[in-house]
Amino acid sequence: MSLLDIKQIHGGYGGMNILNGVDLTADRDEIVVIIGPNGAGKSTLLKAAFGMLKINDGTMTFDGEDITHLRPDQLVGKGISYVPQERNVFPSMTVLENLEMGAYLRKDDYSRQMEWIFELFPRLAERRKQQAGLMSGGERQMVAMGRALMLEPKLLLLDEPTAGLSPLFIDQTFEQVKAINKTGVGILMVEQNARQALHIADRGYVLTTGRNRITDTGANLLANEEVSEVFLGG
Amino acid sequence: MIDFLQLLVYGVVLGSILTLGAIGVSLIFGILRFAHFAHGDIMTLGAFSALAVVSLGLPVLVALPIAMAITAVIAVVIDQTIYRRLRRTAPVILLISSFGMALGLRSLIQLIFGPNNQVFAKGIQMPYRWGDIVVKPDHLLIVGGAIVLVLVVHMFLSHTKMGKAMRAMSDNVDLAAACGIPAERVVMWTWILAGCLATAAGVFLGMDAQLHPVMGWNILLPVFAATILGGIGKPYGAIAGGMVIGIAMELSTMVMPPVYKPAVAFAIMVAMLIWRPQGIFKGQA
Numbered sequence: 001m002s003l004l005d006i007k008q009i010h011g012g013y014g015g016m017n018i019l020n021g022v023d024l025t026a027d028r029d030e031i032v033v034i035i036g037p038n039g040a041g042k043s044t045l046l047k048a049a050f051g052m053l054k055i056n057d058g059t060m061t062f063d064g065e066d067i068t069h070l071r072p073d074q075l076v077g078k079g080i081s082y083v084p085q086e087r088n089v090f091p092s093m094t095v096l097e098n099l100e101m102g103a104y105l106r107k108d109d110y111s112r113q114m115e116w117i118f119e120l121f122p123r124l125a126e127r128r129k130q131q132a133g134l135m136s137g138g139e140r141q142m143v144a145m146g147r148a149l150m151l152e153p154k155l156l157l158l159d160e161p162t163a164g165l166s167p168l169f170i171d172q173t174f175e176q177v178k179a180i181n182k183t184g185v186g187i188l189m190v191e192q193n194a195r196q197a198l199h200i201a202d203r204g205y206v207l208t209t210g211r212n213r214i215t216d217t218g219a220n221l222l223a224n225e226e227v228s229e230v231f232l233g234g
Numbered sequence: 235m236i237d238f239l240q241l242l243v244y245g246v247v248l249g250s251i252l253t254l255g256a257i258g259v260s261l262i263f264g265i266l267r268f269a270h271f272a273h274g275d276i277m278t279l280g281a282f283s284a285l286a287v288v289s290l291g292l293p294v295l296v297a298l299p300i301a302m303a304i305t306a307v308i309a310v311v312i313d314q315t316i317y318r319r320l321r322r323t324a325p326v327i328l329l330i331s332s333f334g335m336a337l338g339l340r341s342l343i344q345l346i347f348g349p350n351n352q353v354f355a356k357g358i359q360m361p362y363r364w365g366d367i368v369v370k371p372d373h374l375l376i377v378g379g380a381i382v383l384v385l386v387v388h389m390f391l392s393h394t395k396m397g398k399a400m401r402a403m404s405d406n407v408d409l410a411a412a413c414g415i416p417a418e419r420v421v422m423w424t425w426i427l428a429g430c431l432a433t434a435a436g437v438f439l440g441m442d443a444q445l446h447p448v449m450g451w452n453i454l455l456p457v458f459a460a461t462i463l464g465g466i467g468k469p470y471g472a473i474a475g476g477m478v479i480g481i482a483m484e485l486s487t488m489v490m491p492p493v494y495k496p497a498v499a500f501a502i503m504v505a506m507l508i509w510r511p512q513g514i515f516k517g518q519a
């Protein structure tokens with residue numbers, strides 16, 4: 001059984017269903033990428049996995065445990081962390097304080113985890129006293145990921161971590177995602193820079209109108225002509 | 235010049251009181267996103283709780299922490315029994331219910347303590363004089379007390395886990411939930427902190443003048459003005475906002491009758507809302 005196992009999930013924001021029966025799995029040793037056109041429900045699927053959606057049908061399990069109707073504050077304790085696409089830092093707080101808030105549920109000494117995050121994002125180490133709201137988009141993204149890693153999650157949900165970043169920062173972010181995954185953190189990531197994302201992905205899901213369209217390995221999806229033409233812009 | 239300095243002293247005293255109220259209003263707004271109209275009456279409640287303790291024969295400064303505890307508990311109870319149910323509705327409903335709470339509290343206080351002016355201590359204090367400037371011992375106590383409390387709030391917000399969680403929730407509620415920060419516990423601590431500060435504001439107001447069931451309601455407008463001036467939801471801004479409003483209100487009596495003091499606060503508030511609704515300070519704080 002997979003770490004995260006989503007089966008035939010239907011759900012939305014209270015009105016019509018946005019997800020109309022999606023299946024998805026993710027494991028600790030994987031980078032899984034979700035791509036698809038705007039409005040396909042990619043972000044909505046991540047929110048569903050993080051307990052932020054009204055689930056009308058289907059089931060979700062994490063680590064063998066049913067999580068279909070759990071709330072975000074219950075899921076973080078079980079090992080799922082989520083980085084939203086926008087508004088993903090505490091702007092008036094320093095880098096250090098953002099990381100501390102990420103570790104809010106920890107009662108043990110988390111200084112080693114913090115050191116590791118500062119090694120992963122050296123830029124943050126230099127600016128730990130800086131207010132997150134005053135930092136560049138790329139730096140804020142690092143704060144957001146660092147914050148989400150403080151609880152040493154088993155699975156990290158990332159919504160478009162490279163959106164709005166310069167090419168240099170985009171490459172760097174994908175490298176960081178790989179490095180995080182190497183330490184045994186499963187990655188489930190929505191990406192608009194689909195081609196690059198699929199290059200580092202073990203598996204990928206193409207989503208359209210809240211349904212699975214194509215599911216395959218990253219390499220096969222890149223080689224797939226339909227995917228290439230319709231979803232990767234030729 | 236003498237007038238000016240003397241009024242400055244009164245302004246700093248009033249500003250200290252406004253600051254203590256405004257920090258609470260700002261914190262509540264930051265966490266719960268509504269303007270707490272009963273805050274003035276929470277101040278009154280704090281002042282009369284202290285009066286009840288003083289009437290047992292204890293000095294005001296001993297009564298203050300006891301009154302803080304009483305008021306904080308009542309504030310939490312009000313929140314849990316009334317506001318909590320309304321949190322999932324529109325913020326305007328919370329605002330209106332707090333208006334109702336203001337009326338209720340005031341009537342209750344009047345019912346228990348009567349409609350007359352009362353004082354903590356009878357008799358006249360020997361003032362200190364520097365040249366022609368007069369400072370009452372109570373004035374020093376009020377300003378000193380406010381400084382201590384502001385420092386305590388600062389230490390709490392910047393150095394304790396709960397204080398930081400409060401700032402986090404006020405920054406971004408959804409992200410705070412994604413960190414596993416327990417929202418209801420943060421809300422409870424917000425009421426405790428705001429209740430204690432309101433008590434101090436009420437007691438200081440009663441020391442400066444007299445206690446009256448409408449004392450808090452009468453000062454709510456300047457407190458809101460101070461909150462808005464500092465940038466609503468920014469507790470540090472409330473400190474500056476309180477001082478500016480307090481001093482402006484007192485200095486205005488050089489050029490117009492004292493009855494217009496609240497109008498000065500109101501004018502500053504309206505000007506701020508038009509000109510800089512985000513407060514005097516730039517950015518996030």
Ligand SMILES: Nc1ncnc2c1ncn2[C@@H]1O[C@H](COP(=O)(O)OP(=O)(O)OP(=O)(O)O)[C@@H](O)[C@H]1O
Nearest residue numbers: 013018036037038039040041042043044045190192
């Ligand atoms: N908070 C919300 N309340 C109601 N509807 C929403 C909400 N968020 C998204 N939607 C709707 O859900 C649908 C899917 O949106 P979603 O954000 O999941 O798409 P997406 O695939 O992430 O698109 P994008 O590539 O633009 O980020 C859209 O029709 C959108 O309008």
Ligand SMILES: [Mg+2]
Nearest residue numbers: 042043044085
């Ligand atoms: Mg999206």
